[in-house]
Amino acid sequence: MLSGCGGGDDDSAADGAGTASAGAGGGGGGKAANCTNKVRNEQAPVVTMWAWYPNMEKVVDNFNSQNDDVQICWTNAGAGPDEYEKFQTAVSAGSGAPDVVMLEADRIPTFQVQDALVDLKGLGYEDVKANFSDGAWKDVSVGDGVFGAPVDGGPMGMIYRKDVFDKYGITPPKTWDEYEAAAQKVKDAGGPLFGDFPANQPAYVTALLYQNGAQPFNYSPSDGGTIGIDLDSEAVKQVLDYWAGLTSKGLVGKQDQFTPEYISGVIGGDYATYLSAAWAPGYLQGAGVGTGDDKGVWATAPLPQWDPSNPVQVNWGGSAFSVTKQADNPELAAKVAFGVYADDASLEEGWKNQIIFPLSLKVLNDPAFIDYKVPFFNGQQANKEVYVPAANGYQGMTYTPIGQYFYTAFTKQIAAINEGKASGSEAADALQKDVEGYAKEQGFTVQ
Amino acid sequence: MTLSLTPSTSTAHPVRAARRRAPARRKNLAGWLFVAPFGIVFVTMLILPLGYALYLSLFRRALIGGTRLVWFDNYVKAFNDPSFREGVSFVIRFSLVLIPVQMAISLAVALMLDLMVNRFARFSRLMIFMPYAIPAVIGALMWGFLYSKNFGPLADISSLVGADAPDFLGSKLIFWGLFNVVTWQWAGYYMIILFAALQGIDPSLYEAARMDGASQWQIALRIKIPLVAPALLLILVFALIGTLQFFNEPKILQPLAAGALPEDFTPNMYAYEQAFNLANYNYGSAISFSLGAVVFVCVYLFLFATRKRGSFLS
Amino acid sequence: MSSGVTQRGSRTPRRPRYLPLHVLLAFLVVYFLVPFWWLIVNSSKSSAGLFGGGNALWFSDDIDYGENFRQLFTYGGGIYRRWLLNSALYAVAGGVGATVLAVLAGYGFAKYRFAGRRLAFAILLGAVMVPTTALVIPTFILFAKIDLTNTVWAVILPTWLNPFGVYLMHVYARDAVPDELLDAARVDGAGEFRTFLRIALPLMRPAIITVLLLSIVASWNNYFLPLAMLSDNRLFPVTVGIGLWQSTASTYGAAGGQSLWSIIILGSLISVVPLIVAFLTLQRYWQGGLSLGSLK
Known part of the structure; x- marks a missing residue:
């Protein structure tokens, strides 16, 4: 695309001039005309936004009722990859993007390198800097710039079936060796699979690589785009060989996750553990897990470690709000990005329903959050025992502009491992x- | 691609002399006026975008370093790209298996229905056609569930014989998983076309054959099939074009079978991935045009092989 | 042509020796209907019923169409109803537009020997081979330049392009509309368009209904064009809407504490009903019409 860089900016600038006055009137391609939510103050300037948090309508209403000088016009353009596809298309075309877009942290560099995102430094970043950990900021930063307002994260733990563990007389494994031994024990006793190695979740497997100290990427945007790629290090190979061993021995499944197939397996007790992030209970309950016969059998524990004396905490998923270069008014859009899903009511709604694991330190340090007895885990204080320590220990990852390609390529390789075509x-x-x-x-x- | 087709097909026909009469000019204008509304849509919705895509395909874009004119380098790259080559190889293999089977089923059912004239046959005809009315999204959703090893009927049937359920969404059987979805969706449509063609045959031909002592088999083989050959050829060509451009079903099943259906599974999927996910319209367009060339060659070879070039394009 | 199908219904008397064929046919019908049956049965289930390991092809203990209906039409502010209406709009506007253009052009190609006709027609036939996915990319960019993306027109306009419809109309008009009738009308002083309306159009009715039905099906079932063109979910047709729910149900953290699979399945069932009804009620026309273009 010729208009990828320079031309695209000119286009959107021209659009901005055309629609700024039309604003809430809904001229210029229906910019504000098609909001899923209700805009309360019709006189105020409107910031458009794509997001797919399930409680987004409430969150947007909270924001709109608390802010008179700006209103959000929100729509759900698709969840995850669907939305990125749309955003990518709009970026390439030079128009059609919203002012604020919800992105998972690992996608930010991909759009940043295309000059699609606004650096939030000087646009309110300084005011909220203290509200988030360094790891949270690292994940939304590219080079010296900050390209997203962090909202939620995915500190990882090991969700497991307490009933299965009790039945086979095992306790939560602390190391990966113990994990394999426990898996073997369950299998020998005729029990279910112990876990799963999914080809369609490369981000999850990448987190497991980091946990072994791998640093697969290095990226510095400043000197003309230099990428360090270290995907064949010993740390990476050790993790992949470990999982290749588990799958070939039949200790864990090879099922793609977030599919009905996987969910039915989880409900049916086919997997003793589900290595996942803090948002998992919300997802699982939505899919019907823990509501039927398997009610009250779920518990969570810290992720097994390679070196228990030197534990590494990792993260899977979590999103931020980024301001796009197509925004008419970046200052206002930044205010929305930092302000939406940052008020107490929205955050509490989010974490109580386990829709998000907030990164806001205000919540992470709040006793009500830390001591919360999670119903899905049968009253276990999951945040205190597992997820808050994991979040506090998390150092951040390095994402690169070629993340989309990396995931596609990684999916192929995980599939090759699962088919027995390649060793780790x-x-x-x-x-x-x-x-x-x-x-x-x-x-x-x-x- | 469209333009390159023109000379090869039109030269196959003798140009009929236009009638030269007094109102010829008026009729000439009227003809253009009838065609014009469609012509405008054709130009704006097809020629223009295609031309634009062709233009785009001459550039190469990198995330760093921007866009530069490379002429036909993208095409050279595409035909040397393992992803594209394996994709083409897959759709050709898939066509070679799918189309004959699909045609055989459609033709056999059409012949059966032509023979059996009763309420059950009429009902069957409609029911077999019905999947055509189902959006591919929903067809794939239904089959995705039906293929499930955990809760699908295949699991129930397999457990009866004590075997593991086959995994039609795994990489070993995905070929047949897709084969089934496509056959289910399209066989009925082709069957209806063939059936209608069979119904259009003059029944007196059968009477004559019967008097000569021909069996129903012989009538089917000697009279019916030759007479519906043009219809068969037409749907073969469409099936071939559609299958080489295979996209919808694998793309929609992908969330259920990411391991077995990588982003470069078919050339069209690869073009889509390049354009929409990797922000590379240039290479995506080049892949689309390369695929177009492959389609054109395959269709032309097929028409040439059947020596019926004229009948479809008359 | 269409009436030929039904008229000759009583041609052959039923014969017992076709019994094996009947059995075979019954098997085929079961195969083609199993997914529909699955859809009907499973839209009655809660997500626990769906994934809980019951029989996939039979009802679970609690048949709960009512609750699923309520959820389907209230989830996301009742957006499903809107998707259905959008689909209807796109199908009708797209289908009617495509048909009108195809009828005019097909008639023009069949009945006028205008200059450039052969070339135009050959280009048209070549166009059938263009992958529609290849068009979506550049069309999107072009539409974006004139601010047409994310509007209903972005979905409707491209569906007006139906080269195959033109081809069908051409073949039908060529065979079913005698030149003599047209010439007679012209001799009576009728203009070209009037001749077309009065003489040709009624004769072309079966083909028109067929092309209309096929165009409507194509629009109703369209997925990737609206998926690429629309970002506002309130403009989505029902196919893309269900796709959105599917991706929501399969993306972590997106569905929240709500199970979507039950309403996805019921929504799928409802979305296929209109086309099935249309095909059943109009079968007299399209069954004959589909053989168009293959008889000659």
Whole structure:
């Protein structure tokens, strides 16, 4: 696309001039005409927004009723990849993007490198800097710039079936060796699969790589785009070989996750553990887990470690609000990005219903949150025992502009491992070659 | 691609001399006026976008370094790209298996229904056609559930014989999983076309054959099939074009079978991935045009092989 | 042509030796209907019933169409109803537009020997081979330049392009509308368009209904075009809406504490009803019409 960089900006600037006056009147391609929510103060300038948090309508209403000088016009343009596809298309076309967009942190560099996102430094970042941990800021930063307002994260833990563990006489494994031993024990006793190694969740597997100290990427946007790619390190190979071993021994499943197939397996007790993030209970309950025969059997524990004396905390998922370059008024959009889903009412609604695990330190330090007895875990104080420590220990990851390609390539390699076509080490080597080739082709200097 | 088709097909026909009469000019204008509304849509919705895509395909874009003119390098790259080549190889293999089976089923059912004239046959005809009315999204949703190893009927049937349920969404059987979805969706549509063509045959031909002592088999083979050959050819060509451009079903099943259906599974999916997920319209367009060339060659080869070039394009 | 199908219904008397064929046919019918049956049965279930390991092809203990209905039409502020209406709008506006254009053009190609006709027609036939997915990308960019994306027109306008419909109308008009009738009308002094309206149009009715039905089906079932063009979910047709729910149900954290699979399945069932009804009620026309273009 020719208009990818320079031209696109000119286009959107021209659009802005055209629609600024029309504003809430709904002229200029229906910018404010099609909101899913109700705009309360019709006189105020409108900021458009895409987001897919399930309680977004309430959150937006909270914001709109508390702010008279700006109103949000929100729509759900699709969840996750569907939304990124749309946003990508709008970025390429130079128009059609909202002012504020919800992005998972790992997607931010992909759009930042296309000059689609606004640096929030100087636009309110300084005022809220103290509200979030350094790890949270690292995840939404590219180089020196901050390109998203953090909202929620996914500190990881090990969700498990207490009834299954009791039946086979095992306790939550503290290390990966113990995890495998427990899996073997359950299998030998004729029990269910112990876990799952899904090809369609490369982000999850990437988190497991980090947990072994791998630093697969390094990215510095300043010197013309230099990427360090280290996907064939010993740390990576050890993790992939470990999981290749578990799948080939039949200790864990090879099922794609977030599918009805997986959910029915979880409900049916086919998996003794589900290594996942703090948002998992909300997702599982929505899919019907823990509401039938399996009510009250779920518990959670910290993720097993490679080196228990030196535990590493990792994160899977979590989103931020970014301001797009197509925003008519970046200051106002930044105010929305930082302000929406930051008020007490919205945050409490979010975490109580386990829709989000907030990154706001105000919540993370709030005894009501820490001591909360999570109904899904049968009253276990999951935040205190597992997720808050995991969130506090999290150091952040490095994401790159070639994240989309990396995930696609990684999915292929995980599938190859699951089909027995490649060992973990072979998959790591192939992945390194594939991703490196793409990075070079895209003009990056690869270290 | 459209333009390149023109000379090869039109030269196959002798140009009929236009009638030269007094109102010829008026009729000439009227003809254009009838065609014009569609022509405008055709130009704005097809020629223009295609031309634009062709233009885009001549550039190469990198995330760093921007866009530059590379002429036909993207095409050279596409035909050397393992993803594209394996995708083309898959759709050709898929066509070679799917189309004959699909045609055989459609033709067999159409012949059966042509023979059996009663309420059950009429009911069957409608029911077999019905999947055509179902959006691909919903068809894939239904089959995705039916394929389930945990809660689908396959699981129940397999457990009866004590076997593990086959995994039609796994990489080993995905070929047949897709084969089934496509056959289910389209066989009825093709069957109806063939059935209607069969119904259009003059019944007196059958009487004559019967008097010569021909069986129903012989009538089907010697009279019916040859007479519906043009219809068969038409749907073969459409099935071929559709299958080489295979996209909807694998794309929609992808969330259920990400491991078995990678983003470069078919050339069209690969083009889509390049354009919409990797922000590379240029290479995506080049892949689309390369696929177009493959489709054109395959269709032309097919028409040439059947030596019926004229009948479809008359 | 269409009436031929029904008229010859009583041609052959039923014969017992076709019994094996009947059995075979019954098997085929079961195969083609199983997914529909699955849809009907499973839209009665709660998510616990769906995934809880009961029989996939039979009802669970608590048949709960009522609750699923209520959820379907209230979830997200009753957006499903809107999606249905959008689908109807796109299908009718897209289908009617495509048909009108196809009828005019097909008649023009069939009955006028205008200059450039052969070339235009050959280009038209070539167009059938263009992958529609290849068009979505550049069309989106072009529409974005004139601010047409994320409007109903972005979905309707591209569906007006139906080269195959033109081809069908051409074949039908060529065979079913005699030149002599047209010439007679012209001799009586009728203009070209009037001749078309009075003489040709009534004769072309079966083909028109067929093309209309096919165009409507194509619009109603369209998925990737609206998916790419629309970002505002209140403009979505029902296919894209159900796709949105599916992706919501399969994306972590997006569905919250609500199970969507039950309403996805019931929503799918309801969304296929209108087309099935249309096909059943109009079968007299389209069954004959579909053989168009294959007889010659």
